[in-house]
Amino acid sequence: MSESIVDRQEKIRAKFASFADPDDKWKFLLDLAREHKGMDAALKAEKFIIQGCASTMYLVPKFENGKIHFEMDVEGGTTNPLISRGLGALALQVFNDMAPADILSVDPTFFQQIGLNVGLSPTRSNGFASLLKQIYLYARVFDAISKK
Amino acid sequence: MFSFLNGKSPFDEAEEKLEAGETVNGRPKLSQAPIMGWQDGVFLLVLVGLIVGGYYFYQYTKQKSSDSFAKCDVLYVSAETNAEKYVEAEACYNETWDLSFVSDSMEILRQNRLGAIEDLRNHQKDLYADAMGAMAARDTVAAYKVVNEYKGPMLLNRGDAKDWNNIAENDAIKASVAAAAARADSIAREKAIADSLAQVAAELRAKAVADSIEKANKKLARKGKRKKAQ
Numbered sequence: 001m002s003e004s005i006v007d008r009q010e011k012i013r014a015k016f017a018s019f020a021d022p023d024d025k026w027k028f029l030l031d032l033a034r035e036h037k038g039m040d041a042a043l044k045a046e047k048f049i050i051q052g053c054a055s056t057m058y059l060v061p062k063f064e065n066g067k068i069h070f071e072m073d074v075e076g077g078t079t080n081p082l083i084s085r086g087l088g089a090l091a092l093q094v095f096n097d098m099a100p101a102d103i104l105s106v107d108p109t110f111f112q113q114i115g116l117n118v119g120l121s122p123t124r125s126n127g128f129a130s131l132l133k134q135i136y137l138y139a140r141v142f143d144a145i146s147k148k
Numbered sequence: 149m150f151s152f153l154n155g156k157s158p159f160d161e162a163e164e165k166l167e168a169g170e171t172v173n174g175r176p177k178l179s180q181a182p183i184m185g186w187q188d189g190v191f192l193l194v195l196v197g198l199i200v201g202g203y204y205f206y207q208y209t210k211q212k213s214s215d216s217f218a219k220c221d222v223l224y225v226s227a228e229t230n231a232e233k234y235v236e237a238e239a240c241y242n243e244t245w246d247l248s249f250v251s252d253s254m255e256i257l258r259q260n261r262l263g264a265i266e267d268l269r270n271h272q273k274d275l276y277a278d279a280m281g282a283m284a285a286r287d288t289v290a291a292y293k294v295v296n297e298y299k300g301p302m303l304l305n306r307g308d309a310k311d312w313n314n315i316a317e318n319d320a321i322k323a324s325v326a327a328a329a330a331r332a333d334s335i336a337r338e339k340a341i342a343d344s345l346a347q348v349a350a351e352l353r354a355k356a357v358a359d360s361i362e363k364a365n366k367k368l369a370r371k372g373k374r375k376k377a378q
Contacts, residue, residue, distance in 0.1 A: 023253065023256055023355050024251075024261070026256040026259070027252050027256065030252060030256065032258075054266050054270070077243060078245065079242065079245065079262065080189045080257075082243060082255065082259055083259045083260075083263065119260075121260070121263040121264055121266065122270075123263060123266050123267050123270055124263055144222055
């Protein structure tokens, strides 16, 4: 049986609770970023860029078998935006391959509750909020489509 | 019969050697051969060279990275008292992308510091948008105020920085700001004079009222005395 969205949240909550050092959170995000596979360059269309992110973040949704699959990648020009990519990968750990209704059931303040925003620069906080907003928007759209 | 062994078996050769007295403790003496051939020696030398070279190269890249990050750290720390250094610190950290060794702690520092500089840049971009909005509304005084109240580093791109500096340095804008300040001064002065006059008038009115009350009281007192006398 596949993992529920609540189980996923609890796993991430436990992970964040286990961080003894403030740097542990950043290391975790760096690891997520390094493990995250990018996406096919052909998918990187302007319409998939998340507005409000300092780096160029692409989020491509695919609705299949009642679940939304997301592809995400971040480009930073001359820099390597690992933290932004790690934040995106973290969001996908919760929301990827879930039904729209499951996604919409997640409390939008979940990431704040686990302390993700602590020490996060305002630009990255805003970018992450924009990403979440876009995920919820896709979920609402696909939810409406699936109910038709 | 044709034979590669010249008609001898390998056992014949060993027997011949034994008969010739080539023995050690009664056993046939083994032929002396080098530990390894020269090819093996070269291979081993190359292998050792690669390991030692790799180790020193790793140490060198590690040292190079820590030197580069230390340089950037000095610039970033000095930027806390001299904001212009943020630009140099950002350039310094951007140069570290080519380094082949970056530890996790270096990466965290780099990401967070570049993020902090990006935040400063976004703040200035917001102010720039405000200033340009004020200019579009022909409110040069407001634009000048926005630009001149900013005490941070110049982090805008070249084109936007040029607009920003034009607002800060433009003589016509400075003149209109000075005129506005002078107008504000004269209005303030006039208001101060008007306020003080109003205060004097109010004091005079209060004194007049107090005087008339006093007079009325005296009159009443006189009337009262007359009545008693009658």
